[in-house]
Amino acid sequence: MLNPILITGAAGFIGFHTAKKLLESGLSVVGIDNMNDYYDVQLKEDRLNLLSTYDNFEFVKLDISDRAAMENLWQGHGPFTKVIHLAAQAGVRYSLQNPYDYISSNIMGHLVILEMCRHTKGFEHLVYASSSSVYGKNKKLPYSVDDPVDHPISLYAATKKSDELISHSYSHLYGIPQTGLRFFTVYGPWGRPDMAYFIFTKAISEGKKVPVFNNGNMKRDFTYIDDIVDGILLTLERPPVKAGVAAPCRVLNLGNHKSEDLMDFIHEIEDALNKKADIEFKPMQPGDVIETFADVDETIAITGYHPKTTISQGLPIFVEWYKSYCQIGSD
Template structure:
């Protein structure tokens, strides 16, 4: 039995792989190690995993079906945790083709792998809270309409969900889509607000506060996310006549005002930020808020980490990693 973790050099992927290895699982990790952000950070994440004898890594592009199948052929994969994707709402305005290749073609190739692999028990995959687009009803629930995306990134994630439903219907593959809500924590992504703010404050530079600070985010700590991802993967939907496909919100169920997040970050760093108020950015939304009733009911998901705990942990890691 082996777990495939795609995007294993990414933020969530590294933490998921580490948790699985800690409980004794065999993990096959793949990643294309692209340069969307510093490749050294990805290598450093992989170094955290490389000491485990049950861990195997291959550098492969998931949009290349032949290369993907060749990399996976030596392994008996039973569980797929598909986290590889081109991330970032704003970058989708600059390089749209990267999102179609990674998020759509890559999803298709992983679904095809699962379709032709009789050993597969379940496949979970990353969706996003971005699919809710400009919805104004809060909290966001899985039954809400999600057919009005406001970014190409969101459109690709909704496409992933539609493809997942189709493959579950046609081939009865147990599939779980996970709509992540603003994940943060140690080893996070450099394009995320918490990292950008921390870097700027420590350097004495101003931070860009979009929509003049009138924003809310359901900040979700990485350890809570990992617990939910693995719980859902280990208990896939049953084939009871309907397609064995479920989509879950996975968030903190507690949206925080952006200005409150900055307050907590300032306290953790011990320095006040210079706040530069900016208008809303294209593709962004003013608020996210996860209704987690479904994943709590089906998988016992119950996040336990408030930002007052999680943000100082991130700052401590950031200082140690950058030696600042």
């Protein structure tokens, strides 16, 4: 019998969709999450309720930085030879007010996962979430994994870069096959309420002001959730191999390979809602960047990843889910 795949952050946006795709294919998944209240816990519980309809899913509530709890998990539900590590304290702006949460979850939690993998016989592959935020104010576009990323402009970005460095050291020392995925602005159904597309959709649908930073002069590589999940699972099946002195460790970009104007993104939401936005322009926020743009050529070459979803296809799907989930227009 195949060992179950462990997904950390399984009640989160990307974790939920990744688990669902694996469960639909008949594989067994153990999901863990600390169910913190960074955003509405009810949304996390609703995602879990959907996953719990699958017989091949098991959920354990725990904090990845709790070493004893993680050891018990490995003994009671493992061993896990494939791990998709998506649990983290997310958000660039939130890190300005809550720095300790980021060190505990993103660095200590990552280290605990690595220690678990290190002591697992026959371990195959750890795929973990990094972030496009590591590029900071990188001038060169599109962002390539070969670009220097030594000057993070938020604590969140610094923790993600730290994870990449710690992972490389563990691969070098212990031969753990690992791939870090730098996600670029992921959106879609069951998404996070703190993300811009969710905030915009909620504000427009409720007739409230839509906060838009830097007077709307921003561009993002918006990537639809189904494309991200495809990229994660394609990567999982292609672990890096040790080559000479090089550690079996790599970092890849997962984006849409297209930088979209923020105002065009908002217009797509307006069209999907059939309602105009009341925009309130605001200054640039600390820790934010003007533009993100993923170079995914290496990801394509290694994994066969091909993002397919445009914002004009993906945003209406999100808006329909939002209206259904929030019971808008159902009377």
